[in-house]
Amino acid sequence: MNVTAIQNQQYRLAARPFGMPKPSDWQVTVEALRDITDGEIVVQTLYLSLDPAMRGWMNEGKSYIRPVAIGEVMRAGGIGRVIASKSPKFAVGDSVCGGIGVQSYWVGAADDKTSGFYKVDSTLAPLPKYLNALGMPGMTGYFGLLEVGQPKAGETVVVSGASGAVGQTVGQVAKHKGCRVVGIAGGREKCDFVVNELGFDACIDYKNDALKDGLKQHCPNGVDVYFDNVGGEILDTVLTQINLKARIIICGAISQYNNTSTVKGPANYLALLVNRARMEGIVVFDYADRYQVGMKEMAKWMKEGSFKTREDIVFGLEKFPETLLMLFEGKNFGKLVLQVAQE
């Protein structure tokens, strides 16, 4: 296959956003693919995972991963199909998951460490599931809850961003471990989904109901584990309801990522002192050597019908800038996925 006839469209970081990313923070480039040499592959992008963490990668400064450079193709995990291969590792037609970037094609060494491509089986699960519970968000929720949260049967687990990719996993894993699970989500529709479809015990609509009252009502024995995806006022309010020796997992702070001034720190953090409680961060990569354990258990539950996930799929690479913003406006309903090409 002569790939040099194929045009690759790419979203590059043009400027570091101040607050919410603007269209002018992106530069769209189109370039012909280059020929591949021994050991290399070409992957056509099918699905891109849009995640809150991407906002952090656009900032300068030290984090758990290096920032995307100005002019560089925006980092994104995704699923693609191998359309050309000079590597024994992947055959043409294979579906692969890895760091594709926001572009229609990826070209490089099959064993490229940064992209870390691995094969996924589209006959076992629909491909977008590999960006959800069977991918990074799922691993984040699974290991964050179990390893950092250490939930015990009978305890009360609260999770914010409950209908999002990580939240869906956290709540359902906690249910499987015998916990009472209370979600926090924005809007009645999302709340109904996590209760009726995912089996949470309750869900508080923070946009329309008083969160503190909701927590008191639905967590009559207090909060033992809180999995925080949002930060801000919600974190502060949950802190008022924690139990002795509570565990708070800091996974993200989507409410704070586009702040133009400083982040709002948790004013009620002294609840940690009063309750001898713990607040601890989680980064999914630390559990890479055990992803298979988590995937296996969740895949089993999926097969049994006791673990469901929902994706919110938007079509079109050109929709990338506006679709990313949906995350920060709470407009996505389920794991947000950008579909770039038909399977």
Place this chain on the structure above:
Amino acid sequence: MNVTAIQNQQYRLAARPFGMPKPSDWQVTVEALRDITDGEIVVQTLYLSLDPAMRGWMNEGKSYIRPVAIGEVMRAGGIGRVIASKSPKFAVGDSVCGGIGVQSYWVGAADDKTSGFYKVDSTLAPLPKYLNALGMPGMTGYFGLLEVGQPKAGETVVVSGASGAVGQTVGQVAKHKGCRVVGIAGGREKCDFVVNELGFDACIDYKNDALKDGLKQHCPNGVDVYFDNVGGEILDTVLTQINLKARIIICGAISQYNNTSTVKGPANYLALLVNRARMEGIVVFDYADRYQVGMKEMAKWMKEGSFKTREDIVFGLEKFPETLLMLFEGKNFGKLVLQVAQE
């Protein structure tokens, strides 16, 4: 002994302070002691421990201990001498440590659970030491550092309020465990003391030097354990320098106790996420069944001359209101003790 001829002066909480406690927040009462009955004792107050935590007890609302009620004698730990006894537990002349309250005498059952009096030996150590390293501040520093902080030899431990009662203990215990120890204190004199007298590796004068620069200079390998007694800007700055898997012990937040608006939460708390670090509260009472272990080890070091403590002793019960404020103004130099009577 006819104790009914003795007048007992008491400081009662007259009003819940708004911000820094004012003289009018106290009511001074004088009443004759009552006769004691079987099982009771009279304790004459010698020394009272003045601690930052007292400010919290003056507020309404749920905490790790019930608030002092309006009209109630202010809660305080202290050391006194038994001057009358109808209990086999204590003899006249015994020195005892317990919850005396801000008053010149305490009357009640020898086995009163709230006061929890126990004998201390003035021949083994000067009595004020039992309010310092051999008392609650010492136990707080010892168990907070070792149990929550889990320091390993070679790691860097930073402690704020370094010349205070808890800070002195934390730093010296950490040195004994083979750590690099960097203090944070207000003023050159306090910094010189913790380095030259207590053997800290360095101390940063936050009032006169740039804390962040100081941390970078004195913690070239980053911060593994941070023992926080102060909160506010200092906590936020230390968070910028923590290492992967760092442990932050939340012991207090003296900078925030007199805030009239909300507490300033740690805006840099997402450093916990980036570094998979942990922030955890400590309340000393949780370790009550092991106080003897800590006291024994520190007493041994004291005897060997490798563990020193300093008290700042102010004389006169009538000085209580103004002396308490010294804590919040950083004016005390060493463990703050109010001496109420000559030994």
